[in-house]
Amino acid sequence: xxxxxxxxxxxxxxxxxxxxxxxxxxxxxxxxxxxxxxxxxxxxxxxxxxxxxxxxxxxxxxxxxxxxxxxxxxxxxxxxxxxxxxxxxxxxxxxxxxxxxxxxxxxxxxxxxxxxxxxxxxxxxxxxxxxxxxxxxxxxxxxxxxxxxxxxxxxxxxxxxxxxxxxxxxxxxxxxxxxxxxxxxxxxxxxxxxxxxxxxxxxxxxxxxxxxxxxxxxxxxxxxxxxxxxxxxxxxxxxxx
Numbered sequence: 001x002x003x004x005x006x007x008x009x010x011x012x013x014x015x016x017x018x019x020x021x022x023x024x025x026x027x028x029x030x031x032x033x034x035x036x037x038x039x040x041x042x043x044x045x046x047x048x049x050x051x052x053x054x055x056x057x058x059x060x061x062x063x064x065x066x067x068x069x070x071x072x073x074x075x076x077x078x079x080x081x082x083x084x085x086x087x088x089x090x091x092x093x094x095x096x097x098x099x100x101x102x103x104x105x106x107x108x109x110x111x112x113x114x115x116x117x118x119x120x121x122x123x124x125x126x127x128x129x130x131x132x133x134x135x136x137x138x139x140x141x142x143x144x145x146x147x148x149x150x151x152x153x154x155x156x157x158x159x160x161x162x163x164x165x166x167x168x169x170x171x172x173x174x175x176x177x178x179x180x181x182x183x184x185x186x187x188x189x190x191x192x193x194x195x196x197x198x199x200x201x202x203x204x205x206x207x208x209x210x211x212x213x214x215x216x217x218x219x220x221x222x223x224x225x226x227x228x229x230x231x232x233x234x235x236x237x238x239x240x241x
Contacts, residue, residue, distance in 0.1 A: 018235035
């Protein structure tokens with residue numbers, strides 16, 4: 001069995017979707033501390049592309065961020081009530097042919113945005129489940145770290161792997177750099193669990209760099225659901241081999 005742990009993301013990119021789809025079970029780290037505001041944080045934002053100019057634009061969910069808060073405790077800030085409408089308007093404006101290329105997709109996303117209030121991780125999870133149903137319908141839905149009662153420590157990955165009976169832990173590219181040092185290497189080795197590293201989809205020729213750096217919504221609204229589903233299938237095949 002192969003497992004992987006991921007952080008929650010808003011409108012995740014194709015690499016995120018493919019990493020979830022390539023393993024037997026994916027765990028969302030909902031007990032991890034809230035990351036600082038930096039360019040590598042995607043818990044409440046991602047980028048989309050204006051098809052007229054090909055410029056990338058951030059699309060962000062306003063949140064109430066507190067020091068020391070865990071991710072599952074992050075609340076959506078309802079002080080900015082128009083953000084949902086703004087996101088849908090941006091998508092409709094930046095992808096003017098969306099009704100022909102992906103009929104009903106923006107409307108379904110609008111419905112999810114309107115129905116999810118309060119918890120950011122609930123919003124992200126509902127969007128993720130919808131995307132997986134469209135792009136990787138046979139993949140088991142991710143589970144939350146909190147379901148297993150395992151706290152966020154240096155050994156939470158090995159604890160989850162042992163609990164699930166996994167023999168391989170699939171690490172993301174950035175995550176693998178952290179796990180390449182002790183105490184992580186020793187923990188995985190003593191537990192009999194192999195660390196394998198996921199691959200960059202652009203480097204293995206599945207998609208170009210733009211598709212890696214932007215939300216998978218970009219692919220859906222420019223190529224359609226079926227073409228994007230084929231990309232995920234190709235990615236999963238390459239990542240597993």
